[in-house]
Amino acid sequence: MKHNIAVVMGGFSSEYDVSVASGNVVFENLSKIRFNAYRVLIRRDKWVVLHNEQEFPVDKNDFSALIDGQKLTFDAVFNAIHGAPGEDGPLAGYFDLIGMPQTASGQFESALTFNKAECSMLLKGLGVNIAEAYYLARHEEYDSDEILAQVGLPCFVKPNRSGSSIGVSKVKSVTDLEEAIEHAFEVDSQIIIEAMVKGIEVACGVSNHSGFIKALAVTDIVPKNEFFDYESKYSGLSEEITPARIAEGTYAQILEESEFIYESLNLNGIARVDYIVTENGVPFLIEVNTIPGLSKESILPRQAVYAGITLGELFDQSVENALKSKS
Secondary structure: OOOEEEEEOOOOOOHHHHHHHHHHHHHHOOOOEEEEEEEEEEEEOEEEEEEEEEEEEEEOOOOOOEEEEEEOOEEEEEEEOOOOOOOOOOOHHHHHHHHEEEEEOOHHHHHHOOOOOHHHHHHHHHHOEEEEEEEOOOOOOOHHHHHHHOOOEEEEEOOOOOOOOOEEEEEOOHHHHHHHHHHHHHHOOEEEEEOOOOOEEEEEEEEEEOOOEEEEEEEEEOOOOOOOOOOHHHHHOEEEEOOOOOHHHHHHHHHHHHHHHHHOOOOOEEEEEEEEEOOOOOEEEEEEOOOOOOOOOOHHHHHHHHHOOHHHHHHHHHHHHHHHOOO
8 A cells, every 4th residue: 555645845934945846856756656745835824735736734633634525644754844844843843743754853853953053062072073153142242353353254154043055144354244144143043153164065965765874975066156155056056066076085084974973963864964175185064954955956866866876766765764663
C-alpha cells in the first residue's frame, strides 16, 4: 500500500517563495510508485492541501484534510519550509506532539541551528573555527567604535535568526554601520556583527538518507555580487562549482568536519554547512542550514547528482527513514 506523504512548503518568513520552489522540486521527484505525495501550503492565514488546483483546509488537530468527502491522513511529512516555522523548530514540535514522523531535525536541534549566535558558540567550544563576532539585541544601546574595535572592517551585519542572506549587509566604513544594523533589525530583533574572513565561500551538503551520516560534496561559490546575497543565490548571479577548487586536504577536512557538526548537533535529514576557506586552507564556519534550498537553482541538489544520487533517491530515502522512525 502506498504511503500518503505531505510535502509542506511556504512558511511565515521572507523565504516563502524559495520554500515553495523547494517543495515543488520535492513533490515532482518523489516516487509515484511508492508514495501518494500531496503539496501542503502553510501560511499564517491558512494551512491547505493543494490538490487538483483546489485548496482543502488542514485540520490542525491531526493534520488531516477532507477532500471530496473523504478524510485524507498522512503517514509522514517532508519538511521543505525555510525559516519559520519549519526550520526554527515550532513545526517539528507540532509534528512530534501529534506523532507525525517528518524528514527534518527535531524541535530543539532546529531552534539551536537557526540561532546563529548560540550555534556558533556551541561549535566553537567543540573546536570549530568561528569568526570574531559582536552580538546585539534591539533593546541594547551600542557604540560603533566599540563594535569595530572588536570585529574590524570590513565586516558583515546579519540577522541572527534568518536565512537566504536576507537582511545581510557588508560594511566597509563606520559611516555605513548604523544603516546596516537597522537593516538587519528589520528582519530580526537579534543581530550579529561579524568580522570578515577573507577567502573562498564553500558549502557542504550532509545527509543520513542512506542510514548513516554522509557528506555529499563540497561546492565553491563565486558570486557576481560582492558576496553571496539573496540575489546571487536565487537569480543565477553566482557560479557554483562542484567539486570545490580547493586543496585536496582541505576538501577532505571540510567533508569530515561537516559530518562531525551534523553528528554533534544531532541533526536529521538533509542539511548544508557553509564555510569561508582562507588562503591558508583554514575553514571558518558561516552557518548550519537544516532545511537547505532544494530548488533547481540550489546547491545541494547539484551536490547529490555529483555524488551519484538522484533527487528521487535522496528524497525517497529521506521519507523512508522518517517512516521507519515511527515503527
